Amino acid sequence: MFFLRSRPQRQPRNNDFELRLFKKRLVVAFIFMILLSLVLLGNLVYLQVYCYSKYQTRANDNRIKLVPQAPSRGLIYDRNHIVLADNRPLFSLEIIPENSRNLRNDIEDLKELLNLELESDDIDRITERTRFQRKFLPVTIAENLTEIQVATFAVNKYRFPGARIEAKLKRYYPFSETFTHTIGYVARINQQDLSQLEARGKINNYAATNDIGKQGIEKYYEDLLHGISGYREVEVDSHSREIRTLNQVSPTPGNDITLTIDARLQLKAQHLLHRKRGAVVMMNPRNGEILAMFSSPTYDPNPFVRGIKSREYRDLINNPDRPLINRVTQGGYAPASTVKPLMIIMGLNEELITSSTRFFGGPFFQLPGSTHKFRDWRKWGHGWMDIFRAVEISADTFFYDLAFRAGIDRINRYMNKFGMGRHTGIDIYEESLGNMPSKSWKKKRFKKDWVPGDTVSIGIGQGYWTATLLQLARAHAILTQNGRNIRPHLLRFASDPTGINPTTYIEPDENIALPVRDSKYWDYARTGMCLVINGPEGTGKKAFAHTPYTVCGKSGTAQIVGIKQDARYNASALKETHRDNGLFVAFANKDNPEVLVAVIVENMGGAGRVAAPTARAMLDEYFRIRNTPCTADELVALKEQYRAEEEQEDLERQKESKKR
Known part of the structure; x- marks a missing residue:
């Protein structure tokens, strides 16, 4: 005998219930969407209205950059208004790595062309330096180029699309060793100088300055001589390349100083x-x-300005006459x-x-x-x-x-x-x-x-x-x-x-x-x-x-x-x-x-x-x-006269020592 299982009967659909449930879910979803929209709108208002100045500044920081500009250092005169400390243009050779076809070859060719005092180690240091900075930023190859070197480069510039000559003002002492212990000299800012400037709250004024007074009048009256830095407000792209200049504030030059010295x-x-x-x-x-x-004896301060070599400084330190x-x-x-x-x-x-x-x-x-x-x-x-x-x-x-x-x-x-x-x-x-x-x-x-x-x-x-x-x-x-x-x-x-x-x-x-x-x-x-x-x-x-x-x-x-x-x-x-x-x-x-x-x-x-x-x-x-x-020409003539007399005196002393 076969027993047949009876199939369960389906419940009739409750359309009204389902409709009510759907409407409830729709209302909840709509409310949730409204809330999300309100949150989004509120956040948008907060960012666009309340935080407008904050994020505008951040956006401008990404788009606009301030480039500091160094002021020209004040001159130093004697009581007759003869220049004792001057600012003279210093020509330096720079190269932009991304514009150079072969950086090392270009440097070596420039060395040969301009007869630069560069060793293999120097070239290695220059190329190594480019690895740790952006390729569009210039790298200095040589400083203190002569007028002949500048002219030679100008004629051959087409061969080196990434290279250029930059002129900067550098301190120069026309009477060299005559006023060293009085005027002193300037030299490159070191870590100790930076610490002192920061402690005095003057570090921002030296953002574009490389040198600072180290001795004598140059150091004592540094605040008067240095001046106030300016800046250029430039627009840059996403790679920090300059696109255009938006605004410029010129630096204020340092004070000129007239000494009591004749x-x-x-x-x-x-x-x-x-x-x-x-x-x-x-x-x-x-x-x-x-x-x-x-x-007396004294020494020439100009090597300290350009960066004195170790051998030169060692000779000064070891000199028994203590110049x-x-x-x-x-x-x-x-x-x-x-x-x-x-x-x-x-x-x-x-x-x-x-x-x-x-x-x-x-x-x-x-x-x-x-x-x-x-x-x-x-x-x-x-x-x-x-x-x-x-x-x-x-x-x-x-x-x-x-x-x-x-x-x-x-x-x-x-x-x-x-x-x-x-x-x-x-x-x-x-x-x-x-x-x-x-x-x-x-x-x-x-x-x-x-x-x-x-x-x-x-x-x-x-x-x-x-x-x-x-x-x-x-x-x-x-x-x-x-x-x-x-x-x-x-x-x-x-x-x-x-x-x-x-x-x-x-x-x-x-x-x-x-x-x-x-x-x-x-x-x-x-x-x-x-x-x-x-x-x-x-x-x-x-x-x-x-x-x-x-x-x-x-x-x-x-x-x-x-x-x-x-x-x-x-x-x-x-x-x-x-x-x-x-x-x-x-x-x-x-x-x-x-x-x-x-x-x-x-x-x-x-x-x-x-x-x-x-x-x-x-x-x-x-x-x-x-x-x-007294005029500057008269002073130069006087210096040459004294130099000739000293040379004659040295010759006579040598003759006397030979007789002995």
Whole structure:
């Protein structure tokens, strides 16, 4: 028997239910679409309205680029408006890799065509550099091309579609080594410079600048000389190629600086110190204007601008004559007898001596209870003297006695007022403090107590006392101005070439550095210095004979090594670097002095041999050219004249050495 399964009966469709369900789903989907549309519309409003400026800036950043433009650096002139630091066009050879058919071959062909000083390693570095930058950006092949090289490239440019010549302004010092220690130089910005600029908030102003002041005036007045950077607003494509310039803000050039230096006096100082180690500084003691400041030997700053080679810099560093040192502001020397007029001021004001003091100067001075003899420079002594004759003949025993009675504390206090052991305030950073010793200084430096014998040596500017030549000049300038503070300076004025900003000057300091009981004390010290030149026993009488102007001065002979008690100084038996230094300080005229000169000549014996004649020659030159203008052509002719004389002098020296 077969059983048949019955088929289930289908439920009838509920069309109304399905229709209601469909409508519900349709409503939900429609609401969801409306919500999504509202979200999209809201986001669109938010981006287009509320964030408009934000995204417009981002879009412009992708489309518009700011290209910084470096300002032209201010020029530096001497007081006669002769250019001492100039900006000259520097031609560099560049190549754009994407426009070159074969980059390495093009560089090698350019090397051969223009006779470039490129080694295989240099070419490797250039090609390697292109791997890490965009191909449309130029790469520098060579700098400082000559006019002949530029002309040769111009004729053959069609052979090198990717190469081009770019002209940039570069610093140039037309008188090379004559003003190096005064003006300094500029060189490429390094990481330390960048850190300092960032700390001072000036980094953006150097976006297009490659060089910065490194020494001297160039560094001290960097903010005045540099100027303000400009920029070009350019439109670029997606690969950052420039399409067109939209806007341009021109850079503001740096201020031009006029120095107090007279280039003729500077050349004279250089000529006088030819083949010598030493320095000359000449200034106006009334207002502190530096008229000449030369340190010998010197060096050419132009290689630092182009990028000095390692070998060149190593030669400067290893030179035993140390040309990198500015001997005017960084050389530490025993001031020797040049400080004796300053000691007179101290003694008078402390009532240790008077204008009528009488002192017997024997061959030596001894401390009470001591057998050590502090000998005078004249082995038989000087006999009876007053304060004027003591300065005139530079009697050591007089100042040994004065220093012993004064004590180091009083000497230190007065010499600090004269600027010893302190910065002079000159407007360059390269300045040493020297050393004005004290009891606490010796205890800290040597872990020993100060003894009376130390003070005795200080009385004649020896012992632990060291000073820079500029400190010595400033101290005597204070003496000529009856104690008024004198700030040496090199800036005469700075002027904005655009005429927008006011001219900058250095105002004279009217403060009194050293008040005294009686203003006659100043005249007493100056009278002693005038006797040095004009008195019957003056140590500078020979060097300044028959001057048409009235000079006052003081010589100094500084020992480098000690001499035994009973031994005599014999220069020929000593190494050259152990021989005495000669110093001389002089001012003219006697009444209301207008010029002061200080000279140091290393290891050439007493002051009368070289230092005093050098001071005389500088003063002669000052009065010869005073109030006389000078042109650049005249200065170049003067430099050539001095060079010819120096070459002749060198020839004569060679002949003498051959005879020996």
